[in-house]
Amino acid sequence: MANYNTNEFRSGLKFILDGDPYTIVENDIVKPGKGQAFNRVKIRNLKTGRVIDKTWKSGESVEAADVMEVEMEYLYTDGEFWHFMEPSTYEQHAADSHAVADVLQWLKGQEVYQVTLWNGTPLSIVPPNFIELKITECAPGVQGNTAQGATKPAVVETGATIKVPLFVEEGEMVKIDTRSGEYLSRAK
Amino acid sequence: MKQWKPNASLTILKQRAQMLADIRNFFMQRNVLEVETPALSQAANSDPYIESFSLDKGQRFLHTSPEYAMKRLLVAGSGDIYQICKVWRKEEAGSYHNPEFTLLEYYRVGFDYRQLMQEVELLITQLLMPKKSAKYYSYQQLFIEFLQLNPHKTDRFSLIACVKNKVPQLEIGDEASWNKQNLLDVLLTHYLEPLFDKDCLTFLYDYPVTQSALANIRLATKGAKGTETAVAERFEVYLGSIELANGYQELTDANKNAQVIAKELEQRKQQQQQELPKDRRFLKAMEMGMPRASGVAIGLDRLLMCIAKQDKIEQVISFAWGRA
Numbered sequence: 349m350a351n352y353n354t355n356e357f358r359s360g361l362k363f364i365l366d367g368d369p370y371t372i373v374e375n376d377i378v379k380p381g382k383g384q385a386f387n388r389v390k391i392r393n394l395k396t397g398r399v400i401d402k403t404w405k406s407g408e409s410v411e412a413a414d415v416m417e418v419e420m421e422y423l424y425t426d427g428e429f430w431h432f433m434e435p436s437t438y439e440q441h442a443a444d445s446h447a448v449a450d451v452l453q454w455l456k457g458q459e460v461y462q463v464t465l466w467n468g469t470p471l472s473i474v475p476p477n478f479i480e481l482k483i484t485e486c487a488p489g490v491q492g493n494t495a496q497g498a499t500k501p502a503v504v505e506t507g508a509t510i511k512v513p514l515f516v517e518e519g520e521m522v523k524i525d526t527r528s529g530e531y532l533s534r535a536k
Numbered sequence: 537m538k539q540w541k542p543n544a545s546l547t548i549l550k551q552r553a554q555m556l557a558d559i560r561n562f563f564m565q566r567n568v569l570e571v572e573t574p575a576l577s578q579a580a581n582s583d584p585y586i587e588s589f590s591l592d593k594g595q596r597f598l599h600t601s602p603e604y605a606m607k608r609l610l611v612a613g614s615g616d617i618y619q620i621c622k623v624w625r626k627e628e629a630g631s632y633h634n635p636e637f638t639l640l641e642y643y644r645v646g647f648d649y650r651q652l653m654q655e656v657e658l659l660i661t662q663l664l665m666p667k668k669s670a671k672y673y674s675y676q677q678l679f680i681e682f683l684q685l686n687p688h689k690t691d692r693f694s695l696i697a698c699v700k701n702k703v704p705q706l707e708i709g710d711e712a713s714w715n716k717q718n719l720l721d722v723l724l725t726h727y728l729e730p731l732f733d734k735d736c737l738t739f740l741y742d743y744p745v746t747q748s749a750l751a752n753i754r755l756a757t758k759g760a761k762g763t764e765t766a767v768a769e770r771f772e773v774y775l776g777s778i779e780l781a782n783g784y785q786e787l788t789d790a791n792k793n794a795q796v797i798a799k800e801l802e803q804r805k806q807q808q809q810q811e812l813p814k815d816r817r818f819l820k821a822m823e824m825g826m827p828r829a830s831g832v833a834i835g836l837d838r839l840l841m842c843i844a845k846q847d848k849i850e851q852v853i854s855f856a857w858g859r860a
């Protein structure tokens with residue numbers, strides 16, 4: 349496996365440390381007036397999401413991680429694994445509950461997700477920024493209530509609970525921003 | 537495409553112009569002569585930790601500091617001199633590093649480094665107006681006070697233990713690759729500097745001889761107060777943990793100057809770094825007799841960061857490295 353020298357450090361670089369895959373968030377150089385320089389780096393553990401500080405003597409190297417980001421379509425779950433497919437090759441990948449934990453409430457068949465693969469295994473999955481989902485459960489619409497910004501809770505087909513305006517009805521399709529979990533509009 | 541725009545605001549560019557005017561005024565009042573020396577020279581800095589940009593197939597080098605040429609002026613009888621110039625160091629850009637930066641370098645003939653520290657304190661205080669007065673530590677005092685370690689006498693193993701304890705974020709890797717000075721450097725930059733008071737200048741002086749560069753070495757003495765270790769008469773100035781200046785009681789002995797440069801060139805060879813020609817003109821000047829003097833280099837971009845209260849060097853440079 350290839351190595352990266354500290355002079356190749358930049359944000360987004362993926363490497364292995366103590367057996368875990370990490371990505372560089374921020375890299376800075378520290379250099380005393382005379383003498384050895386150091387790389388002071390913020391790195392994110394791709395498994396846990398935790399960000400930590402690390403320092404290397406400049407000139408040292410780290411082991412490159414075989415990490416790729418691939419767009420994949422969600423297929424189904426068998427209860428233990430969640431199955432995704434690369435649309436161009438039809439190659440399927442099974443993600444475990446840990447990898448899908450953050451995306452579970454936005455998982456919908458045939459939708460395309462960004463899957464981070466480490467040595468070919470899904471590590472984490474990011475939903476599209478905007479997703480259209482059907483309302484499966486909410487209180488009936490209140491006609492004539494025009495109070496600005498008034499909302500009610502609603503459950504969508506993937507199981508997530510969101511806040512929607514009072515006029516939205518059960519069975520309607522709505523557009524949601526998955527980053528904030530906010531209702532944006534009725535789907536056209 | 538915002539890349540055409542300056543990194544620094546107009547307010548900061550005006551603060552830069554004011555800072556330069558104030559510095560020139562400071563030296564005018566003290567009768568220190570402003571000089572210029574070549575930015576592109578035939579020899580280069582031999583320090584193995586500083587890399588020069590080379591041009592014209594290695595026939596010319598962009599200077600990393602005007603030190604050698606300014607010392608030739610001192611030998612030629614210039615008296616006190618200063619220079620404000622751009623210098624270049626082939627290194628990564630970072631929060632405190634731009635490979636092209638502005639340096640104030642000045643020499644006071646007849647001053648010892650303690651007198652020069654006082655004058656530097658006065659100059660920077662006028663420009664920066666820190667909230668509190670400056671603190672002075674010798675390198676040894678600092679390590680003893682905050683780490684209970686004598687940096688000159690302690691061994692590598694105690695230093696490795698201390699580093700593991702105080703700088704746990706360090707990926708130390710192969711311990712054999714760390715010499716004593718690297719370990720002291722990591723303790724200084726990652727543990728001690730962050731402890732410096734943010735509201736005042738800190739002067740650190742009397743460095744280990746392994747970090748002397750072209751500073752005079754004060755030999756070990758046996759006196760009434762016990763044995764004093766040999767130290768390099770060198771100092772650094774910080775505001776908080778930001779390193780602003782590096783000064784020396786200049787090494788005047790021609791043979792010792794030649795030895796330092798030969799040793800550095802040898803180290804470059806061993807570490808398979810860019811090979812550099814020996815600066816014969818500088819060494820010849822040293823043979824002619826370098827006057828007793830002290831000199832200091834002050835990073836003006838960092839000083840401006842402190843004046844303008846910015847935390848990234850690119851915010852004080854019209855077009856920083858990425859937009860140059």
